[in-house]
Amino acid sequence: MSSPEVVVIAPTPQRSGGSGTLSLLGNELATQFRRWRTWAMLAALALIPILLGVAIRLVGGSDPGRGPAFLDQITNNGLFVALAALTVAIPLFLPLTISVAAGDAIAGxxxxxxxxxxxxxxxxxxxxxxxxxxxxxxxxLAATLTVVAVGTIVGAILFPIGPVTLLSGAQVSVGEGMMRVLVIAAYVAVSMFGLAAIGLFLSTLTTVPIGAMAATAILAVTAQIIGAIPQLDALHPWLFTDRWLDFGDLLRSPIVWDSFTANALLQGGYILVFGAAAIFRFTTKDVLS
Structure with a gap:
């Protein structure tokens, strides 16, 4: 009589923490950028510099001091299309799309x-x-770069491109001007990181994505309204929106990094606070779905 066959089941190898996180992040990004919703939001952001550039080309530039910042500079230098489009997108359009992405993270x-x-x-x-x-x-980062990239292309097609006159009055080459536009894009992306942390936290509170998205967007608008009320100026330095438009120092010669650093510290504080709140909420809740 033959002896019984022994089957040995080898344990499944576990990935190390770093490689597992990178693999999970890769899957997350692949899923996110395969969605039609993601590309629809990026396309909507791309329309801002397109409409802005076409309108200025057909109608002409505005008087100095009227309209969004940099609008009166577009006809002289197409690089300002990207900066003007960013200024238009920051108060509402960028926060709205980021509220959708962050609010859907867990609730979705x-x-x-x-x-x-x-x-x-x-x-x-x-x-x-x-x-x-x-x-x-x-x-x-992708949303901000979309506005900047499309704005630069539209500006180059519709308007002359040349040396950039900075806010301090000095002129820099086209190459350095484009580098400063990219630095401003990084500034704006960093400005949105705090909002993303708030959206992630709100996403852990509900199983209804639209609720987290709407609450995040409403908070962004509310913070800007509070920031516009002089009687509440004691609260302004604590608002995550307080330094969203303070990138003018990056258009001076030499560059003044104080506003970039202050903005990064402000957003970092919101990331720590709402990140910790999201961790506490998510690690103590019962996940039923």
Whole structure:
């Protein structure tokens, strides 16, 4: 009589923390940028510099001091299309799209019934939150670069491109002017990181994505309204929107980095506070869907 066959099941190898996080982030970004909604939002942002450039080309430039910042400079130098479009997009359009991306991060998975399956994988709740936030931060960068890239292309097509006259009166070459536009794009992306953290936290509070999206967008608008009321100036330095438009120092010679640093510290504070709140909420809640 033959001896019974023994079957040995080898344990499934676990990925190290770093490689597992990168793999999870790669999957998150692939999923995010395969969605039609993501590309529709980026296309809507791309329309801002297109409409702005075409309108100025057909109607002509505005008088100095009228309209958004940099608008009166577009006819002299097409690079200012990107800067004017950013100024138009910052108060409403960028926050709106980022509210959608961040507010959907956790609530969207819960509403589709996929959140508990993500947590079954050896990812961990904190790591999943980190990956979701990084995905929202990448969208912040992609949204800002979309406005800048399309604005630069439209400006080059419709208007002359030449040396850039800075706010301090000095002129820099086209190459340096484009580099400063990219630095401003980085400034604006950093400005949106705090809003993304708020949206992620609100996304952990509900299983209805539209609720988290709407609440995040409303908070962005409310903070800007508070920032416009002089009687509440004691609150202004604490608002995550307070330094959204303070990138003028990046158009001086030499560049003054104080506003960039202050803005980064402000957004970092919001990331820490609302990131910690999101972790506490998400690690103590029962996930049923």
């Amino acid at each position: 998975e819960a509403s589709h019934g996929t959140l508990r399956y993500l947590l079954i994988a050896p990812a961990g709740r904190v790591r999943l939150l980190l990956v979701k936030y990084l995905g929202a931060a990448v969208f912040c």
